[in-house]
Amino acid sequence: MWGVTDQPSENLYMPMIAVVDEIFDETPDTKTFRLCFEDKEYAKSFSWEPGQFVEVTIFGAGEAPIGFASNPLEKSFFELTVVARGKVTQMMHELKRGDQVGIRGPFGNCWPLEAVKGMDLLVVSGGCGLAPLRPAILQILANRKDYGEFWMLYGARTPADRDFKYDLEEWAKRDDMHLLQTVDIGDDTWKDNVGVVTTLFDKIKIDARNTVALNCGPAIMIKFVTIGLLKMGFSEDRLVTSLERYMKCGVGKCGHCCVNHVYLCTEGPVFTYQQMRALPELKL
Amino acid sequence: MKASETWVLKKTDVSKFFAGVAKEMRLVAPRYLFGGDVTFGVVESPGEIAWDYGHVIYPPKRFLLPHYEDMFRYECGPPRRIRLEAINEAPPQAILGIRSCDVSAIRFQEKFFGSPIVDPYYKARSDSTVLFSLVCNAPPKKECFCICCDAGPYLNAGFDVQLTDLGDRFLYEIGSEKGTKATEAGASMLVKAGSDDIAERRRIEVQADLLFETTAYLAKAIDFISADEVPDEIWEELGSTCFRCGACTNLCPVCTCYTVDDRAEADGSFTRCRSWDSCQYAGFTREASGHNPRPTFGSRVQRRFYHKTSYPYIMRDGRHGCVGCGRCISACLTKLGVPDVVKRIRRGMHKYLPAQDRAAEV
């Protein structure tokens, strides 16, 4: 009965096997998993864009959609940053190095890094919202001369709750980008801003007419960031965010992730505010 | 034997004809159960087929999109070695006696599952299915309203083989390559339809049109819903009596939404299985954080109708999402069948429209 099957058929519902190579603890409830496909040929041909996601099978539990969090140019592995919330992600947090997971994808659209070449960039994120933006940031930095000014704002509840602290440290030192961080509650060692991420707005020096904002984080944060940026003069087609919905199939069939006529898994999750305003369910 | 040709099959030849079809594929047809209940099921012999069956609750869509469908199995063997096995059962089948509404719905689903990404399970089943549909000489139940939806009681296109009951014989129309191929085995039993046959069929068409008791004037509702002009109060009023049973979507031959579970088996393996889900359940959109973008009954009723009757979906799917089969009326524990909701939206909108825009109440 059992054939050993690592190759997917033309069946987009069958996952490929990947192995957990490394696990990094980002915060008390967030881990980054470095995954490598078992099939090296497949790994070579597997390519994805910042903003996309995969459906991860935790064998025995089920599937969950998780966004890529690593450098898209890296071929030998990819990373997923996961908060343990539901049944599948909680079981994922119990994985050890060497465990196998199933991967389907890549799915979804991507941050519009091609379209915004030549423009100034403002990347605003909060909490675990940094993870889906990290591939974009890494790609921007790898092609730095293709973009203008690069501002980055990042907020978290406490210093310990920040994801990718190792990257933040590096980025803070770079002179080709401006990184501003803030926390809701500081600690003894925290020297930067205290307050929600919108409190950083008066510290940034940009011309909204030439800037595109990429924005990802908790829904309430996105709401207030959007209000603030619109006030600053950003046009609705220059505010880009990544929406979240409960997902199942990832391929635009099961219906769970629909917002009006749009399937987030195939036509999203990245949208401009202008596109979002055309979706009445969002009540914007 | 060409498509779009019209033939006649004597009723006395029907069993023999379909016995021939049965050599190539299993026959799925209406059968009587108990107390007047009917279902579509696999029949062993054409004699079991209840050609006079009326209507069926459980839609034949389940022979292409099963209620519970196993997708693949996996085993977590030692040492942590995962083995996957695809499942793809698509037995060749002929669905006999299926109504025009259900045929239209299947064509809708084929388009949906076939593009832009191909669903391999649906495709495999649909590729191996041929439909021998049956024209309704009269609407089988009072809730039928397929004429309002361009989906019956007979079809001019989109069928494989369309049968019409002319008394002692069936009119036999071939509408597709599949239909042609499925007819080959019994071609010798068919004779070309004569003008009498065609005339009888025309008479039936005219007659059937007059017998519908339920109507759904969808056009205005489609306008309001597409423009997002229906106020929340109307949706919440509609939602206030919903029993959240999911019958409307389960039994709708057009609806396609499903959920996926990994089910543990007794031998320690797991089966990934998809099963019909409903946008009318609160948990349909609830996220792991607990946030629910559609937290009220009204928002979910709105969703069902947006998906079925808004321009963006109509453009994408090629038609609106209702074939007028009437199942959502008879299956609903309250009054949220499509015609009822459409009527209440039209009437409810009256007070929101400027006086000069209010159409006469139809």
Place this chain on the structure above:
Amino acid sequence: MNPVLTTCGFCSCGCALYIESAAAARVASLYPSANHPVSSGRLCMKGWNATPAVLGVDRLTRPLIRKRDRLEPASWDEAISFTASSLKRFISDIGPQSVGIIGSAKTTNEECYSLARLARGVIGTPNIDGACRLYDASIIHALLQTTGTAAPQVDVNAVAHAGSILVVGANVMEQLAHVGSRIEDAADNGCKVVAVDPRTSRLAPHTSLFLHPYPGADLIWARALVKAIIDRKLYVDSAPEAPGFEELRSSLDEAAGGLKAACGIDAGEIMEMAETLAENPPLVVMFGLGVLQQLQSTEIVKALADVAILLGGSVMPLRGQNNAQGACDLGLVCDLLPGYALLTNPAARKVWEVIWDCQLPAKPGMSAVDMIRACQSGEIKGLMVFGENVALSAPSTEESLEALDRVEFLAVSDLYLTETARLADVVFPACSFLEKDGTFTNIERRVQRVRRAFEPMGDSRSDLDIIADLASALGAEFPRDPRKVMAEIATSVSLYKGVSYDKLDESWGQQWPAGGAKAKLAPVSVGVAAKDEAYPFRIIASRINYHQQTGTMSARSSVLAREYPETYAELNEADAEGLGLRSGRPIRISSKSGSLVRTLMLSDSVPLGCVHVPHFFGGDSPNMLASYECDPVSGVPAYKALAVNVEAVK
């Protein structure tokens, strides 16, 4: 792939379902019967998701025996003989009264009957009772004394033609969808629906009057309603001829006034209710757990039955479980023999002593609640529980859990390893209604066939087989063929006369006749509204529609479980503000008997001074707030209207 026609095992609507299975014990296609009088082509959310609910991955598939303080798999022989030898030891060392059995309101008629016979006829213990004791047993004596029938008097479809309907203390739209659907049909046709419930419910859109009494004050307004009907002569012409009329009339001699303060409904509303119901015949009076689980439940039911009798209407008690009716019909009741014969009646005992070839005790045994308490005191040495998660459904959960843990021997039969089964010495893996043959009796007294659609999962067996195995190990041979058991029931229980599997196969079930007895009016006690300074709030416990009882079955369907994953409790905004409580934060609700923590949500639908605590699967049940205080006549614990305290969790 032949569809099997069977009866749903969730609620008492008793819908007819077709089940199609492709392979053994896999989730299967399911659809309702179009022509069955109740299901009429429709099902509720639980019905549509029934197969994953009962075929969950963690179904018990092998007997378990506690060895070295752990439950370990065992063979059926081991499990049965260990149980039998334990029971024999108790019987010989102390006496049969040291054994107790609590039966189910979900098992088939044949199983309920056989269990009662096992207890009384083979073990010889008087301590046999059913799960109804924890839910709706209060209807039994209250209705036997009034309408004469301990069951609904009308069919579900008749509800749609009622002229007026009084619905008291029942979340009927969410718990008995088909009854709710007919109520809506009736309202659409002009029927006057009067609902009475401390909290609003989804009945509201269909009601012409919705009154909100204080929790626990139902006897007060019900008595006032009876008085209003009599004082204003709103009763039908034949009412004064009913036995008990004069006594009732003269007993209602209290002065008017103070009603609103006492129960939350004022005299004007009572009068409106009386007139509405009187002027719109035919009347159906319905009531659910909201009153059936109150401290004075028997009295309330009698008062409501009086209302129906005075106005020439019918009574429809809303019992939730699929075979609550059958379980009581067939004597899973501590003071009744099958067919509602009193155990204390020597002639009735004689009849059954002959049929069962045994000696019957002359006095009723312990109720289910008393048995659990007796597990603590040691009076009960051996307890068997069939198909009821008493650990969660019994009151005073902390004490009850301790009692069940303490009892020397506990055997449990269930589908899953419930909280009760976890405490057992022996666990019998029972199979579900999809895997056995038998009958259920629905809310219309309709005996209907349950037909096996799958082979039992793993090594699970029907309760009928388990009971017959136990009987055999105790020296008696019980029939294992449910057809034969029903044949015996049909000859011995007059209500079930003429019921046979052959006839059931030809019909949509057989209804046993109601309405033989002459209606009597019962006196109505005076209601007491208690106040407790230390516990100033009253709970309103409710059930949500995709969850049934303790949620053992419904939790296993991912679709049902998905509906409300978080447990919450609701307060009125004003009360929350007054207590300094914030939405979304945990609150502690405590009573004399226990406490539980829920996430707070705010809702206007909750009256001031009340906290709404729904039942959920997983998490603590509001039952833990209830003490062992019971309705004195029916012995049903008072789960409703409990006095509690509400505070933030530090």
